[in-house]
Amino acid sequence: MEELIRKNKQKSLVLLFFAFVIMLVVGYVLGDLFYSYFHNPRVPNYAQDRMKFALSFAAVIGVIQAIRTVLIFHSKSVGLFKMLNLKPADKDKFSKLNNVIAEMSIAAGIPEPPPAYIIPSPALNAMAFGTDPENCAIAVTSGLLAICNRDELQGVIAHELSHIINRDSLFLEVCRSTLGMVVMLRDFLLRSLYWGSMSGASYRGSSSSKGKGSALNLVFVVLGIIFAILAPVMIQIIYFALSREREYLADAESAHLTRYPPGLASALTKIAYSTHSMDDVDKVTSASFIDQPYGDVIVNNKGSGTHPPIWNRIRILKNMAGGAGFIDYQKAYNEVMQHKADFMPESMLSSKFNAPFRGAESLTDEPAFIESKEQFNALVENSRGEDIVRLSEDYGFINCECGIKIKIPPEYKKLEIKCPRCGRNHILEFKLQNALADMLDETVETGAAAGIIHEVLNSDKGDPDYSDEDEQVYHRKNEGWEEITCKCGGKVQLSPTFVGSFVHCRKCQRKIKIS
Amino acid sequence: MIIILVIVLVAILYFVGIYNALVRMRNQIKNAWSQIDVQLKRRHDLIPNLIETVKGYMQHERETLENVIAARAKAVNASGVAGKAEAEGYLNTALDKLLAVVENYPNLKADQSFATLQEELSSTENRIAFARQYFNDSVLNFNNRVEIFPSNLIASSMNFQKEVYFEIKDAAEKEAPQVKF
Numbered sequence: 001m002e003e004l005i006r007k008n009k010q011k012s013l014v015l016l017f018f019a020f021v022i023m024l025v026v027g028y029v030l031g032d033l034f035y036s037y038f039h040n041p042r043v044p045n046y047a048q049d050r051m052k053f054a055l056s057f058a059a060v061i062g063v064i065q066a067i068r069t070v071l072i073f074h075s076k077s078v079g080l081f082k083m084l085n086l087k088p089a090d091k092d093k094f095s096k097l098n099n100v101i102a103e104m105s106i107a108a109g110i111p112e113p114p115p116a117y118i119i120p121s122p123a124l125n126a127m128a129f130g131t132d133p134e135n136c137a138i139a140v141t142s143g144l145l146a147i148c149n150r151d152e153l154q155g156v157i158a159h160e161l162s163h164i165i166n167r168d169s170l171f172l173e174v175c176r177s178t179l180g181m182v183v184m185l186r187d188f189l190l191r192s193l194y195w196g197s198m199s200g201a202s203y204r205g206s207s208s209s210k211g212k213g214s215a216l217n218l219v220f221v222v223l224g225i226i227f228a229i230l231a232p233v234m235i236q237i238i239y240f241a242l243s244r245e246r247e248y249l250a251d252a253e254s255a256h257l258t259r260y261p262p263g264l265a266s267a268l269t270k271i272a273y274s275t276h277s278m279d280d281v282d283k284v285t286s287a288s289f290i291d292q293p294y295g296d297v298i299v300n301n302k303g304s305g306t307h308p309p310i311w312n313r314i315r316i317l318k319n320m321a322g323g324a325g326f327i328d329y330q331k332a333y334n335e336v337m338q339h340k341a342d343f344m345p346e347s348m349l350s351s352k353f354n355a356p357f358r359g360a361e362s363l364t365d366e367p368a369f370i371e372s373k374e375q376f377n378a379l380v381e382n383s384r385g386e387d388i389v390r391l392s393e394d395y396g397f398i399n400c401e402c403g404i405k406i407k408i409p410p411e412y413k414k415l416e417i418k419c420p421r422c423g424r425n426h427i428l429e430f431k432l433q434n435a436l437a438d439m440l441d442e443t444v445e446t447g448a449a450a451g452i453i454h455e456v457l458n459s460d461k462g463d464p465d466y467s468d469e470d471e472q473v474y475h476r477k478n479e480g481w482e483e484i485t486c487k488c489g490g491k492v493q494l495s496p497t498f499v500g501s502f503v504h505c506r507k508c509q510r511k512i513k514i515s
Numbered sequence: 516m517i518i519i520l521v522i523v524l525v526a527i528l529y530f531v532g533i534y535n536a537l538v539r540m541r542n543q544i545k546n547a548w549s550q551i552d553v554q555l556k557r558r559h560d561l562i563p564n565l566i567e568t569v570k571g572y573m574q575h576e577r578e579t580l581e582n583v584i585a586a587r588a589k590a591v592n593a594s595g596v597a598g599k600a601e602a603e604g605y606l607n608t609a610l611d612k613l614l615a616v617v618e619n620y621p622n623l624k625a626d627q628s629f630a631t632l633q634e635e636l637s638s639t640e641n642r643i644a645f646a647r648q649y650f651n652d653s654v655l656n657f658n659n660r661v662e663i664f665p666s667n668l669i670a671s672s673m674n675f676q677k678e679v680y681f682e683i684k685d686a687a688e689k690e691a692p693q694v695k696f
Contacts, residue, residue: 099638
């Protein structure tokens, strides 16, 4: 693992160095242009002064960018949170996600598992933020969480953790920052060229016809401008090439960490199918994902720019028949891509590092692996993506014995709720727990709160809101649908499945006993 | 003369580099081992809660429950790599039996706090497995380094011994402790 990080760092540094040099050249060209606008070429020492000015201009740009880079390395914030609608994934409510992150952190030897976040979105995606393992976070969409089983989730999380271990987000951010600087300089250049030609107020026009060696100078300026225009593209091309390698590498590491490549392969299959069907629903969100300045998106469907085509990645993972080690990934990569993977750490490719598969651990009530689009569609229909969003927004859920699931919004203040179908009363354990904890000034264990409140309720049978004379009793006639007319004139429907001992009139809130 | 000095200097730096790498790897193994310990303890701590929750539903499974309690007590007191591996093997078998019996109690399966415990338990099993995987990976790395030329020269002269893998002794544990519901 250490060699992997080192190799990655070296490659990144070379790339960043290139990007930096390109930026300096663009800075020089811009400085040169500025100088020529405001100075008369006929003054003595014009050429030297012009060069000096351009050099110092480039140097200032260099220093600014260096400071920005240092700031990124030292930034402790995981900045994207405010931009995306991220919700912290509570340890109790999202125990599976938090547990899987903890499990994979252990597998990767990261002492403190990064905090988890939920992105409320039906799209299937996951991201890693942050600069290093001590200072990072992982976010997954609610859609992904709803549709992936544990093996798949492990694969995805391990992939994201690998990005963090490889410092990919950090590299990405520094690269983007340099790219941003170059783009800014280029725009500045184009704009000043435009305004220069519009106003015609520079010395350039007069210099080109008289100055010594001005033709050469002009060629130089034009070449410089062309270079500046192309510079962002150049940086992007190198960056994309490396970024794709990083995706493959993170896949290889994910396979090695989980010892179960089919997990990630299946998750990617689901993601591959989903972007087609969910594109319309979620165009805005997914578009913003792909262009985020921080962090890394695990995939996008066809492999635009930073990500390799997803089906290639799936094919490679599925081809890893023998084992889950780097050497197996390398073999599968060579077979699928028809060329040699040269980005793998050499020492890990020795046959000494064999890593056999472990068995799948999918639990019975979890979403299954899929092979076809039809299976995927069926899975999406039955998934609980919206409930996961609600869970992240502090909704509570109660499964009533009559078979319906009551969703309780965070604004609901009472400690109990009545099932809208059968009238059963449910104590809201989670609210109770919080309320009791506030009262007692200590945490209340799950399960304890209900016991406490049961005692309280049983000791006080009377209903304080209604006096006896208001009470109404209704005797059931049969097992079918029945209608009760309340004293206030309101109507209450009783369903055949109703088994409670009372209902409330919707109009006057009167309690009607059922016998 | 200067050339010789440079060669000696480079040799010393190389020696120091490899020595430090070996020390780092050995510490990593120690860390990995303590992580296994942490996770085993986590499991031991979960079991009393599990028993407490299950007890109310399973009056007729006294023996199964007592087996788990006994196996846990044994595992808590076990020491050493081999001893721990064996005791944990017994605990796994006992837990597997208990969780197999749970199938017969639909009310228990619907219990929310049991579901929470189950998630924690199966996650802990995974954590133990992954901690062991990381431990064995670290040992593999270290042992390779101790064996391979030229670092083996430094390793043998500085008395670095090959470390032992955390192997599974008990056949019951070999089948990863699957928690099925």
